[in-house]
Amino acid sequence: MARRKAGAARDGLNIILVGCGKVGVSLVEKLSQEGHNITVVDRRAAAVSAVTDLYDVSGVVGNGASYRVQQEAGIDEADILISVTASDELNLLCCTVAKKAGNCATIARVRTPDYSEDADYLKEKLGLAMVINPEREAALAIARLLCLPTALSVTSFAGGHAEMVRIRIPQGSKLDGRCLRELGKELVGPVLVCAVERSGQVYIPDGGFQLASGDALTFICPSRDSKQFLGRMGFETHQVHNALLIGGSKAAYYLARRLLAVGVQVRIIEADMARCEELSCLLPKAIILHGDGTDADLLREAGILQAEAVVPLTGIDEENILLTLHARAVAPGAKAVTKINRIMYPEAVAQLDLGSVVCPKHLTTDAILAFVRSRGASKNSNIEALMHMFDNRVEAIEFLAGEGSPLLDIPLRELALRDHLLIACLFRNGRTLIPGGDDCIHAGDRIIVVTTHTGLRELAEILA
Amino acid sequence: MNLAMIRYVLGWALAVEGAFMALPCLAALVYGEAAGWWFVPVALGALLVGGLMAWRKPADTTIYVREGCVATALSWIVLSLVGCLPFWLSGEIPFFLDAVFETVSGFTTTGASILSDVEALSRCMVFWRSFTHWLGGMGVLVFLLMVLQMPGGSRMNLMRAESPGPSVGKLKPKVRQTARILYLIYLGLTVLEVILLLAGGMPLFDALCTSFGSAGTGGFGIYNDSMASCSPYIQWVTTIFILLFGTNFTFYYLLLLRRWKQALGMEEVRLYFLIVLASVAVIVLQLCAGGAAFGKTLRDAAFQVASIITTTGFATVDFNQWPQTSRSVLVVLMFVGACAGSTGGGIKVSRISILCKTMFKELHSYVVPKSVRKVELDGKPLNHEVVRGVNVFLVSYLLVFTLSVLLISLDGTDMVTNFTAVAATFNNIGPGLELVGPTGNFGHFSPFAKAVLCFDMLAGRLELFPVLLLFYPPTWKGAFHRTRRAAA
The missing domain is CATH 3.40.50.720 (NAD(P)-binding Rossmann-like Domain)
Structure with a gap:
């Protein structure tokens, strides 16, 4: 039936x-x-x-x-x-x-x-x-950030082949005061700026948009090109060499495993002896320290001053936030990532100088939402991934174009797209390309769309 | 307080009322009555004013509990004030307060009338008078919930304020779907009744008005003798349908889903029919002992019991003339009322059931101290909040009741009249005993007493708190101050 x-x-x-x-x-x-x-x-x-x-x-x-x-x-x-x-x-x-x-x-x-x-x-x-697995998703998101410490956030699309990176433009940067159009001439690699946040407003910019210091810039590019681009723009692009994780939670385990695999030295501080022993068996290459992670002396002893990355992963948001603020005060050069589970007060948290924030709850919600939207849509397109940005005002969605989608094989310039919508990236046969007006969508392509219209369920809805 | 949203809801309610006034206009056209003209300006005015009020949707569409109650209570008052205009303007009910009383009585599905000669009204007026029952039965705001867009919790706060019963259950996850199903069941049953009445040889107009009256469990009769002159078939059909409309609508939803066992197992519905059967039996026994014929007595007893327990208020016989026990049974039924989640009024069978269980639980705790027991309904333990709510409801109910009896006793009428007049209006029934019995009316009360009874009808229909909240000063505290953010 x-x-x-x-x-x-x-x-x-x-x-x-x-x-x-x-x-x-x-x-x-x-x-x-x-x-x-x-x-x-x-x-x-x-x-x-x-x-x-x-x-x-x-x-x-x-x-x-x-x-x-x-x-x-x-x-x-x-x-x-x-x-x-x-x-x-x-x-x-x-x-x-x-x-x-x-x-x-x-x-x-x-x-x-x-x-x-x-x-x-x-x-x-x-x-x-x-x-x-929210803990694992959060750990992977943190690991991506530690591999590119300049970024405020790094999201992966197309099964890890494309990355969406958010950075803040510092004072005196090469990007300060530049038009996106003139920037385009310098960009040899395939990079597309999808969104700019300036004093609380979010713009989906066109060629005439002028960047300024203090802007938070989001761009998308093939994963291997992001470092090259940032390097050319004068950003630091080295991945961290060591990391100090405070709290031995599940997320800490997943993160440590990931970091050890790419050759980062990992220290974990954990208060519970039994958990310490367990972790030392699970992660033989990591250094496990027993002690209270909120103790400033212990942190100095554990090497917080030398650490290139500090990641508080206790189960308590308030502790994580305070630990990050402490780390940024005593070790200004270190990359700090804060994991926040509840975020009851997003406005208040945004005011704090926390740098990168990772929220497992949002990662889980976005992943499930992507699945549910695909369920509700017709068969000829499928949502592979979904991410909310800027307090849910902007969505980045990865569609898989199926046979029979009405958009296939039409040059993009001829498609009447909605306003405030950008086709940011195409992924075809293992290659990532930033599409121009002559490119077409083929069946089997993955298309990453960035838009302020929230709630898109299928590819055909990108048309006006 | 979100005044903009209250304005928006009121605007919609007005516009809907204006639109529904097209129906009496139609009746006036069919019967060629000049009085029907009075509906046109009122309907257009309501549409215009309502449309303007609802033109701009507020930026913040949240309705909290307070806004929900205030919006509901205010919209019922506004609906009544606008709905009475045709009666008054056309001069068919010459005094404004009388017209208000009649309309409030209509919308709250009370059926108490100040008219001594109903048949003198023009037909379009009779139609509108009966149609207010139909609108008020399920509630105008429940109707609006099918149309309006607002955040989820807000809908629930509106629905809760208007729906009768100790706790509001949703049939479907969304309020909008629930409202649609409720109205579909309501409409379906009404149409069925019209068809069955037509089959009994009733004229279409009469069948429609009678069906509106029974669907909303209202009880405005269209003949001076209510329904005494109708054929036995029509009386039986009406008896059955008013009983059906007094049943919890969840019952029908479960039947539609073919969940027979769950439907027939509903404690409240079983208790409700049990009370009906027992009351009919007592009255029939007493009347037959007095030498009355069994067939007619059974019909009359069943009709009167159904009419009173569902708080409809139709009558086929002057029960004022019945012996004391039978009269007392009817007065008790007035307080019991219909099921929660039906169109009827009163305290509601489920509340009575919860109250009795609470009492037995208390008794038990004297016999076995420190024993732990939960009050259950339909095999599920009840939330403490629900039980507390029912207790508070009873206390407030008795307070308002006592105060009302006291206030209308200023008129100097006898005790039984005063007591049953308040019981009949507060429980949304219609006729009481003595002067306000089935052959009497409410016309003789002073304007002040009528105003008190109007309040009782509204408070009874909305189950006290939304209406009481209007008269509770802290509700309005700070409501009219613009917050600094709103001004910025």
Whole structure:
């Protein structure tokens, strides 16, 4: 029996969300904005009523892995079940039950290394549509930043072949006061400036746009060219040689593994002895220090003054923020990256001089949102990745053009694109190119679009 | 307070009312009545003013609990004030306050009338009078929720303010879908009733008005003797339908989804029908013991019980003449009221059930101290907040009730009249006993008493708090001060 109705996409998808934690609530906010029919499930009645009071969703109190509760939440008609409770096991069980009870796509959040090592195996055997690991995603994002410390943020697209890099233009930089058009002559490599943020305003610039110091500039280019470009513009481009991680959380483990693999020396300070021993077995090449990471003397002893990168990864946002501020005060040359889980006060955090901020919650939400949007779209395009920038005012979306998309094989100059929308990058047969007016989109291409129109679901929607 | 959003909601409500006034215009055209002209300027005025108020959508569309309650209460007052204009302007109800009373009674689905001769009204007026029942039954704002765009939580705050019951459950994840399903069920049942009444030989106009009256559980009769002169078939059809409209609408939704077991297991619905059966049995026994014929007595008893418990207020017999026990049963039913999530008024069966369970829980704690028990409904433990809400509701209900009886006793009418007049308006029923019985009306009350009763009807329909909030000074504190940010 075909349970999914054809017209379902327009009315929004039926989504069951298990777990009303931080990520759960932030997903509810984004998904209900996009018009989906959401039912939240949580054991705690108070958590459920808090969400249903705030958003237009219905709630069920109970254990999300129980068949009866799933029935009550409408698993028969659900298109997607997303499980983001605190427990990995419960998440996996929810998805397994849902897969059997209804005919829906399932997404599980899995954070412990025990399971995430074999994420692909689990995904295949349990029939999961997606396994998301926020700690690992955050660690990878931090690792990208440590490889390019000048950047405020680095996001990868097209399976790592293209990068979107955000930098701040310092006083006296080569870029200060330059027009993008004259800049174009100097740029030998394929680089495209997609967005500029100036005193709170976000611009999607054209050729006549004049840069100034203090602007936050976002550009996209093939991953291997980003350093070259920045080097030519007079930026420091060396990757860090050593890093000090404060707190031995899961994210610290993932980050340390990644950094050790590219030859960075890693020191980890952790307060819990048992965890220290565990980490020293897992990461034999890293130096594990036992002690309280918030102790300034211990930090000096651990070499914070010599560190090229300091990454606070304690479970407490306030500690992370203070540690970053401390690191920037005592070791101004070091690259500091702050991981913030909750961000209740984005405006206040933006005022602090924190440099780069990584937020696992947003990474998770964006990844799931990309999946959900693709589900709601037609078959001839697919969203591969999605990123929100500048407080959700700008979206960068990576589409996969399928056969039968109406945009295929038409030169870009002939496409009537929407305003405030930029085709930033094409990825074809392993090559990244910055498209000109004569380029066409072919089936199988990946297209990265940067736009202020939030909520695009398919490629055809980039047309005016 | 977000005054701009309240203005916006009020504007929409007005515009919708103006649009619906096209229906009595149509009736006037069909019957060639000159009185129908009065609807045209009022409808156009409402559309214009409402349109202007809702023209610019506020930048901030959030509605918090306070705004939701104030917007709801104000919109019901505005709807009544505008809705009464045709009656008054056309001179068919010469006194303004009387016209207001009649319209408030219509929108709140009370059905209490100040008219002694209904048949003297022109047909378009009768149609509008009955149609206000239909609009008020499910609620104008619930209708608006299908149309308006606003943030999710805001919709919920509006819906909660207007929907009856201790807690509002949504049938679907989105308020908009829930509102649509509720209105579809409502419309479907109404159409079904019209068809069945037509099949019984009732003229179309009468069938429509009777159906509006029963759908909203309102009870404005279109004949002077309410429904006494209707055929037994029509009386039975009406009995069944008012009972159906007094049932929790979730029941129908579950039936539509073919979840039979869950539907038939709904505690409130079962209790509701149980109360109806028991009351009918008591009245039939008493009347038959007095020597009445069984067939007609059963029909009359069933009709009166259904009409009172669902807070409709139609009558087929002057129950004022019944023996004391039967009269008392009806007065008790006035307070019980219909199910939550229906179009009926009163305290609601689910609240009564929760209150009784709380009482037994308390008793139990005397027998077995320190025992822990949760109050359950439909097999699910109830949130403490809900139980607390029900208790507070009862207290406020009794306070307002007592105060109202006190205030209208200034008129000097007898105790039973005063008591049942307040009971009949506060619970949105219509007729009470003695002077306000099925053959009487509310015309003899002083203007002051009428104003008090109007307040009671609105407070009863919106379940107290939205209306009480209007009279609570802190609600308005700082409402009219521009914040520095808004001015900037």
